[in-house]
Amino acid sequence: MKKDTIILGIETSCDETAVAVVRNGREILANVVSSQIESHKRFGGVVPEIASRHHVEQITYVLEEAFNQSNTTWEKIDGIAVTEGPGLVGALLVGVNAAKALAFAKQKPLVGVHHIAGHIYANRLEKEFEFPLLALIVSGGHTELVLMQEHGEYELIGETRDDAAGEAYDKVARMLNLPYPGGPQIDRLAELGQETITFPRAWLEQDSYDFSFSGLKSSVINTIHNAKQRGEELKKEDIAASFQASVIDVLTTKTVRAAKDFNVKQVIVAGGVAANKGLRNALETSFAELNIPLLIPPFKLCTDNAAMIAAAGTIAFEQGKRSELSLNARASLPLK
Amino acid sequence: MNILAIDTSNQVLGVAIQQQGHITGEIVTNVSKNHSVRLMPAIEKLMKEVSLKPEALDQIIVAKGPGSYTGVRIGLSTAKSMAWALNIPIIGISSLEVLAYQGRFFNGLICPFFDARRGLVYSSCFKWEDNNMVMIEPEANMLMDEFLDKLKSYQHPVLFLSPDISVHQERIQEKLGNLAVIPDATFQLPRASHLIMAAKERSVDETHTLTPNYLRLAEAEAKWLEHQKRVNNE
Ligand SMILES: [Zn+2]
Numbered sequence: 336m337k338k339d340t341i342i343l344g345i346e347t348s349c350d351e352t353a354v355a356v357v358r359n360g361r362e363i364l365a366n367v368v369s370s371q372i373e374s375h376k377r378f379g380g381v382v383p384e385i386a387s388r389h390h391v392e393q394i395t396y397v398l399e400e401a402f403n404q405s406n407t408t409w410e411k412i413d414g415i416a417v418t419e420g421p422g423l424v425g426a427l428l429v430g431v432n433a434a435k436a437l438a439f440a441k442q443k444p445l446v447g448v449h450h451i452a453g454h455i456y457a458n459r460l461e462k463e464f465e466f467p468l469l470a471l472i473v474s475g476g477h478t479e480l481v482l483m484q485e486h487g488e489y490e491l492i493g494e495t496r497d498d499a500a501g502e503a504y505d506k507v508a509r510m511l512n513l514p515y516p517g518g519p520q521i522d523r524l525a526e527l528g529q530e531t532i533t534f535p536r537a538w539l540e541q542d543s544y545d546f547s548f549s550g551l552k553s554s555v556i557n558t559i560h561n562a563k564q565r566g567e568e569l570k571k572e573d574i575a576a577s578f579q580a581s582v583i584d585v586l587t588t589k590t591v592r593a594a595k596d597f598n599v600k601q602v603i604v605a606g607g608v609a610a611n612k613g614l615r616n617a618l619e620t621s622f623a624e625l626n627i628p629l630l631i632p633p634f635k636l637c638t639d640n641a642a643m644i645a646a647a648g649t650i651a652f653e654q655g656k657r658s659e660l661s662l663n664a665r666a667s668l669p670l671k
Numbered sequence: 672m673n674i675l676a677i678d679t680s681n682q683v684l685g686v687a688i689q690q691q692g693h694i695t696g697e698i699v700t701n702v703s704k705n706h707s708v709r710l711m712p713a714i715e716k717l718m719k720e721v722s723l724k725p726e727a728l729d730q731i732i733v734a735k736g737p738g739s740y741t742g743v744r745i746g747l748s749t750a751k752s753m754a755w756a757l758n759i760p761i762i763g764i765s766s767l768e769v770l771a772y773q774g775r776f777f778n779g780l781i782c783p784f785f786d787a788r789r790g791l792v793y794s795s796c797f798k799w800e801d802n803n804m805v806m807i808e809p810e811a812n813m814l815m816d817e818f819l820d821k822l823k824s825y826q827h828p829v830l831f832l833s834p835d836i837s838v839h840q841e842r843i844q845e846k847l848g849n850l851a852v853i854p855d856a857t858f859q860l861p862r863a864s865h866l867i868m869a870a871k872e873r874s875v876d877e878t879h880t881l882t883p884n885y886l887r888l889a890e891a892e893a894k895w896l897e898h899q900k901r902v903n904n905e
Contacts, residue, residue, distance in 0.1 A: 377895060384740065384889040391744045395755040395879050409756070425741055428707050429748045435711040436752035440725045660711035 341407065342652060343415045343437070344645025345398075347430030348422025348450050349476075350374075350381045352393035353641035356405035356412075360649030363460055365405035366635070366642040369393045372516065379515050380505070387425035394433050401641075409441050416648020419447030419658070420668030421476070427664030435660050447658040448648045449670050450639075451477060452489060454605035456650070457636040457643035465600040465628075471590045473614070474606030475501035475518075478546045478586075480593050481670065487650045489670045492593060493544025500582055501608050503548040507555050507578050511571050522611045525579040528572030532558060534581040544593050551581050579613050587617045594627055603630045609637040673723055674730045675714065675753075676866035679706040679746040680738030680766040681785055682834060685863030686713050688721050694864045695721040701834065701860055706745045714749075728757055730875075732866045735763035736884035737793035737810065738785055743883040751878055760875035764866050765884060770832050771797040771804055772865035773858045779828035780807070783861075786835035787812055793886055794818050796829075804869065812886045815839055819846040828852055834859050 339358055346353040350371040356364040371389045375381045402408075417434035420427060431447075438445035454477075455470045470481040478500045480493035498506075501518055508517020513524075534554050537547035555578050562569045594602050602622055608614065609631055622629040636643060672692075678685035684706055687697040696717045700709075718725065733750035736743040747763070754761035770783035777799070784794035792815045796808035808821065822829050823846060830852045831843055836859050843851050888896070 378891055382889065382891040385891060387740070387744060388883075388885075388889060391747050391751075392880075392882050394748060395751050398752070398755060399879075425744070428741060429744055432707060432710070432745050432748040433752040436749040437756050439711055439715060440753045440756040442725065660715055661708045663705060663708045 340413050340649055340653060341411050342645040342649045343401070343412050344641035344643075344648055345415065345417040345430045345434045346453065346639055346641040346644045347390045347394070347426050348418045348420070349426060349639055350386045350389070351639040352390050352397050353639060354397045354401040355641035355645045356401055356407050357460070357642055357645035357649060360456070360646045361459060361463070363642045364407060365401040366640055367397050367401045367404065368640050369397050376515050379509065381423070383423045383425050386423060387429060390426055390429035394429055398433070412441070412443060414444040414446060414648070414652045416446050416448045416644050416652065418450050418453060418644050419662060420450065420665035422450055422666065424664050424666040427666070431662055431664045435662060439660060444652065445658045445660070445662065446648050446651045446656055447662050448644045448651060449668055451479065451481070451670050452647040453643035455481065455483070455603060456647035457605055457632045457640070458603045458630045459646050460636060460642055461632055462630055467597055467599045468601045468603060469590065469594050469597060469599040470603040470605055471586065472606045473500045473586065473604070473608035475499060475505065477501075477606055478548070480544045480590065482593070482597055482599070487654050491670055493546065493589065495546040495548065496539075497547050497549035498552060500546070500548055500586065501606070503552045503582065504608070506552050510556055510559055511574060518608060518611065521575045521579060522613055524572045524575035525613055528570060528574070528576030530577045530580040531573040532577040534577050536581055536585050538585070544589055546585060546589070548582070551578070583614050583617045586614060587621050590618065591621050591625065594622070594625070599627065601628050601630060605632070605637065607638050610634045672729045673727050674732060674867050675728050676732040676863045677710070677714070677746050677750050678734035678766065678769060678861055678863045678866060679710055680734045680736050680743045681861070683860050684709055684713065685861060686710075686717050687863035687867060688717055688723060689864070689867045690721065690723065694867070697862065697864050699860060699862060706742050710745060710749055725753075725757065728759055730760050730762070732762045732764060732870045734766040734769055734861070734866060735881070736766050737812065737886040738766050740883070740885060743885070747881065747883055751881060754878050761878050761881060762870040762873050763876050763881045763884070764869045764873070765795070765810060766861065767793065767795045767810055768797065768804060768806070768869050769865050770861040771795075772868060773832050773862065774830045775799055777830040777852070779830060779852070780822065780825060781830050781832065782822060783832040784818070784835070784839075785833060786838050790814050790816065792818060792839070796822065810884070810886060815842060816846070819843060823847055823850070826850070830854065832859060834861075
């Protein structure tokens, strides 16, 4: 019988201080997330310096909680996986340096993990992967299509050329005076509204899997602005529904096309925006028709967490990848 | 007792080890390079040099600022995580106090400071009294000019210690004249081994709650508070 692989995961790339323990890349033994959302609310977004300050205050508490929940001892831990990037550099640094200190203190192998690889592998905590596999990653900082032919191999086939989808959500939410974080608010309003305005869809070149949301964002802003000048009151619900319809249309259409083009066996959705109901429904309908299995993790695995980092780290670890004690945090890190 | 001391709070990266009462190793570099990349390899190298295994450590001492926000966090994340994993006590020492130890034999005011840009410094003032480094001016983030005025009022010789001495040397001499003592460059850098001396009589910190000594609010927070004040006054 093959021995279990138990990996400790650490994630501090944005405003969640997270530590998890995962067995064999698939089974969560502990998944602790200390969210700072309340601290950043009054600023209307994540303030990097404040996020970094919180991480350094939280890190050992969260580590201890993860150990307590998992009933793990250091003897059972085979390696430490940490988010190396991309993300806020000051925030990443706390996790990276904590991970290196633990790796040295306990003489454990260390592996740096790409945050997006983590989001993808969140799905493996629910269901085993089948290749080729297509992953759509949508979050505040990302809108990407990644093709995987096997474990640990990532080919970026499409990405946003300007704003991330989640960024557009946040900006539109601010225009509509919705509380932070705006994404879930728009999703909620969209359910109540109708697509009364046809906002533009950026298809880009015919064969491109890239995205662009800045045009859409400007169009929404202009529409709201013009209506105000004419003294008209647009229904917030309808703006939300119309905006969301455009985002979902582009995301779904491109994901479907890529899934067909590459003949994938699975489609995975990852990142914070994967929690969006409208997007979930549209993707579920499209892929049910195509008979391609669609994987969307439960909410707590969609948002940033460390179980996903441990899961992705397990693969890297099993493939023999190791990081040195000189590992650094990298604000922008290519996925490969 | 084996003690590891870490200081990455400013440009100097310092690591020191004490074994059974003797300083057995120390690394001090003063280059503008990334602490995050260099700290753990430096610790690993020094521990190897002195044949010390991580599990043989009994205590960790860390410089907790003031200084570079990022630098301080690198030191604290590392020190706290190590102390927690090894289940050993940790002590945080002010980065200014560590530097003050370079003036340990000076009979007068000992004033360490770090440049904080725009005419500001992180500073404090100490006196060596009854075998103790006694703080006589609270640590603060203040204008160098105001700090110098305050020091002048003591009418006592003042020893200035700072890796950023060259930025302020002229102003110091202008304001304090003969009262200002500026030692050679070797005394201007903090030494990690002094962390161990400074921590000698200190009670241990709680690993979880040990936090950086920023001496300054995050900019967004300061602005927000100012805004609240304005709104409340209206
Ligand atoms: Zn994320």
